[in-house]
């Protein structure tokens with residue numbers, strides 16, 4: 001075996017790993033990078049990017065319907081799954097190529113292969129032995145399946161992007177981001193969706209008003225059957241049909257079951273057992289505030305750790321780590337306060353800061369401002385869909401603690417709200433801002449009376 005040495009060796013070219021490798025190389029380090037699949041990780045290949053393209057595809061059926069009262073006569077419409085998947089694949093390939101080309105322009109040595117620890121200081125990749133001064137694990141996550149009889153019949157989000165045909169009857173298990181987004185995608189594309197969630201409201205952790213409103217809006221979709229407080233007990237297959245048995249004695253027949261019940265760290269085959277690296281109870285790699293594992297020269301960032309499992313967070317972590325470790329910019333830290341997030345449902349959600357409940361639990365004396373309204377577009381289209389904006393405000397300081405919105409453009413609007421929160425905006429300052437009219441965003445600067 002040949003042996004190579006690096007200042008930094010990165011395992012995984014997803015959001016966190018690729019950024020860390022590129023920045024370390026820019027700081028002059030001798031960097032190696034191992035990636036066994038396409039560049040871009042989950043986000044580019046089986047997550048945010050292809051999902052968003054499918055969200056766009058699913059929105060056309062709504063647009064066709066909404067256009068009628070605006071005077072459009074839309075002829076017969078038909079959705080072709082293969083066209084969507086082929087064009088989606090073309091675009092993902094384009095992004096993979098850009099990422100790989102950009103990495104190729106750096107001095108990073110790329111190993112398109114699986115990497116495995118032989119011991120704390122040695123990695124085996126592509127039949128070569130690697131020694132590195134510092135090592136970064138950025139291998140991301142993978143879907144976790146519930147332990148039920150028949151779990152071998154469950155599909156995960158990884159499979160959704162390459163199905164040979166669109167199933168016409170789908171059961172989705174879970175009430176988190178992925179379950180909600182795919183329920184909306186497939187219903188928009190014309191499938192019949194049954195969404196089974198064990199809780200009494202979708203999206204645990206979000207503000208309760210958003211959760212309630214999402215549930216109310218989702219059941220207005222003619223082809224989504226939302227069943228709350230429902231657990232899946234087992235799954236059988238009869239011919240090409242799956243039968244889902246629930247705790248309520250129901251049997252639901254379908255062509256595909258999507259399990260969207262959370263994610264686990266992607267550490268299989270990494271050889272962690274050959275190192276001093278420890279894992280948390282949920283299996284994620286244990287790190288300190290400096291992303292250092294129990295083996296001080298080995299670091300980990302992104303979804304393989306127990307932090308915020310979001311692409312932009314992994315990117316920030318990888319960047320900050322290389323700035324600190326290689327660029328000697330010792331003050332580079334990731335600020336985890338007020339991370340905005342979006343759920344690409346119909347209607348979509350954007351949220352940042354404390355929910356009403358979180359603010360109360362943290363001991364704040366708060367005012368709540370809410371506007372529940374029919375978006376202007378829906379008045380003429382006749383679509384029975386409402387929107388909600390909500391502010392959580394600290395009474396004592398007048399500081400806004402949380403911006404929450406469900407309604408069209410919420411994911412776009414919430415990005416700037418995150419900056420306002422970080423800049424400690426007060427309710428008075430929002431009130432002083434002249435509205436952009438007519439928009440949904442103007443609700444955030446025109447809510448005058450606290451509702452509680």
Ligand code: NDP
Nearest residue numbers: 146174175176177178179199204260261262263309342343
């Ligand atoms: P989430 O953690 O968001 O949701 C998991 C859901 O599955 C919860 O509703 C949970 O219920 C339920 N669940 C967990 N275990 C079981 C079980 N054994 N049986 C039945 N239900 C179960 O995970 P997702 O898989 O939806 O997404 C993974 C992560 O990916 C997200 O947390 C997010 O970080 C990221 N993501 C972000 C997106 C975005 O930014 N738009 C989009 C997609 C993913 P309960 O609430 O009761 O625990």
